[in-house]
Amino acid sequence: DFEVKPRDAFYILRPEAVESFFVLHQLTGDPIYREWGWEIFQSIQRYCKMDVAYGSIRDVNRPEERPTDKMESFFLAETLKYLYLLQDPDSEIDILNKHVFNTEAHPLRRFDRF
Known part of the structure; x- marks a missing residue:
């Protein structure tokens, strides 16, 4: 069982939601x-952006608090990549026919045969 407790209101810049939106799109x-991806990007810009990086949010119910001074590498490698690809109408990435992504969101070309 998975349970989200009321105090589990943090956001650590994880990519799973925007990855799902990219695949669904x-x-x-x-x-x-x-649209949802764009709203998430705008919220990240508004609430997580710091002077030289982005930070996690301890409690999304308290947006006036400053983000933490910690940015995980997956934010750049995955979250922003999926947000970019989601908005790029000219992307040559085609997960239905041409590409697969590894766990770090690197696109790999599929081969018809080995």
């Missing part, structure tokens, strides 16, 4: 996933 073409 590739599968359906529904523009709502781009």
